[in-house]
Amino acid sequence: MHRLPRTLLCSVILSACLVLRAGAADLAPPPAAVEPAGAVPPAWSFRFVPYGWLIALNGTQTVRGRSAKVNASFPDIVEKSDTLVALMGNFEARRGPFALYGDLVWTRIGFESENVRTRAPAPGITTTVGRSLGLDIEMAILEVGAAYEVARSGPLALDVLGGVRYWHQKADLSFESARTVEVGDLELAGGLAFARSGSVDWLDPVIGARVRYAVAPGHELFLRGDVGGFGVGSTFSWQAVGGYGFDFGTYNGVTVSGVIGYRALSVDYAQGEGRRRYAFDMIQHGPILGVSLRW
Template sequence: MIDRKYPLSGLAMLLASGCSLAQAGDTGWATELDIYMLGANIKGDSSMGRITGAPVDIDFGDILETLKMSFMGRVETMYDNRWGFWLDYAFMDLADKKTNARGGVVKAGLRQGVMEAMGVYRQPLTRGHVDYYAGIRWWDNDIDATVNPALLPGSREASISEDWVDPLVGARWTHVFNKRWSMTLRGDVGGFGIASDITWAAAIGARYRINDSLDLDMQYKGTWVDYSNDKKGKPEYFQYDTVTHGPLLGLVFRF
């Protein structure tokens, strides 16, 4: 249980355990934690070192087969139904091993973390509210690859670690149908050439209130990023132009 008098304790709980969308009460602080899963599909292309334009086409089934570890959670807290903030962190650790027709072995590992930190201003409506938000989206990618061609002794290895921060602005509209059901539309845009050339996110979803302390969160979400570190032709070159999309299912705990 989070003490409402000390909203920063919600941050500590996020770092320890996880979290999502908050709908604040009439007065004081109100906080919600959401543990969720994203059925991610990743489409686009990526470049690493002197290998450019490699297609990225990973569906949810591939991710389940190669997943080593995953964590997805969110915390949001609001004060007097007007001002607040949220933190959202999603992490996946994937590893795969394949053998080609000549007996060569290819091993690859991808560790990707994406964190959002947003400040929120809420405008109440008759049956819901509009949230205007601004903040950052931090991307953290580590990629390792080992190739043993089988025809020659030894193996070749490559790895790259790249992280960047994109500024964002966006809005989120929530409409309340009744005591049980509500729906949400969200969209934001960022990057602006500061880190990524451009990035955006969009989501549509519904929430069902199970009881006074627990909601079911159902969404479909997409996030696109077009990033390059401007080191083309060098071993440390990294380019990432992908969209990650899929259904999201979470349990939201209200305090």
Template sequence: MSKFYQRRYLRKRDACISIFACVFAPSIVNAQDAGWQGQITPYVWATGVGGHVKPVSGAPTISFDRSFSETLKDLDAAFFINGFARKERFVLAGDLLYSSLSKKGTVSPGVSAKAKMRMASLTLLGGYRAIEDSSMALDVMAGARVWHTRASLSVPVIGEQRSSTHNFIDPVVAVRVNFSLSPSWSMLGYADVGGFGVGSELTKQFALSVNYQVNENIYVSTGYRHLDLDYKDKGMRIDTKLTGPFFGFTWKF
């Protein structure tokens, strides 16, 4: 091969290599960066409890309205954990709640009663990151909330005791928005609504938190959360609200 054709061949080869690099290198980088990112957050929820419980048809309804300090006295057990994962614009979210409470209230003036309520819920959502820039990210999601409830009522004056257990699933739609306030501080807002008569009559909640990044993988958060459940089936009625501040610890991976 002559030197002229050799130089021409080398130029074409280098040009092809450059074009290949320009086309495929970003894809390789994106493929490396396109993996799943996740976080898990156990948290303490200083919740007060209010509402009405009617365990079965024909049983009296007990009403209650208790602050966190009063609820804490009646708390048998509680466990709360939240998770979130993202791959590019696809997002997944989950929340597990378990609480067991014994509460005193009244069924009529002067007639005291004691209600015990065990409540567990698992919320699973999938969705899409609709907006993302340097200061805000907005996720829209849909999924389901699985409930397990057991309510019992004891009225010592009349010697009556009733209980029932119900499991049901609510469809849920949700939004999650994250605001960047500074390199270390952010604010997170979350809201969902569901039920629509499919499982419960209505379930809804909202949460707002302020978050501080301790290091690359650790965050601490504090905020306020409200959860509302209105469920009735075959004479049973649970109309309850859990509301109060929370504190969480997040591990990002």
């Protein structure tokens, strides 16, 4: 008679222990949730590329209504130019698919008469001028904009981009003053007549696309094209750049790469009429060589 209550009591105690254990488990704090790797915002990365652009020029330069045909390769400019100074660099900041970029080209180039030929004057100039002896151009081209990666397939990526390209120029065109007619608006010095443009500035909107292809780790091919102007600044401009980048190594967290390629930039700009006319209808093209610093 006494064994049954004792067995029942043990069963009740065992059940109570199980209930308390389950309740304690319910009261314990839940394990910390692990965020998927894709939810972490990507960090910014930066790239700076100082480079040299071995420029050749083909086209027409007009200063104060006097036009000159320019046809000079880079070796011509190096061999025969009395002035050749250049400063160039490219910068890009990228976060995930989004990037901001900037590019600066500044040059001062002097051409001798072998690469400059007088052309017919602009409308409003009734007589021509003597044989052109030289052309000096100081030019700055600053481009800023944004790019966005719209498609990716394995090692291949496609970016669309948009921005603005700012141009600043000064040009001096010189002639033999003894053979020059209508020199009233020209400057005379040392037997030469100079047509000086002063500062000329304009701003072009730009849209384009860029393709990047990772050939192998640390090796990338790139191709970029854009168009701009649309009558806002210049009548029209276009650019094509292609190249190859290859890593040398990483030093103190900075990846150093070499960059080789080719760049062509064309613009057709004009302002004013008659003796106030300034025009720059030119293709600038040539190899590019640079060093990329990425961190």
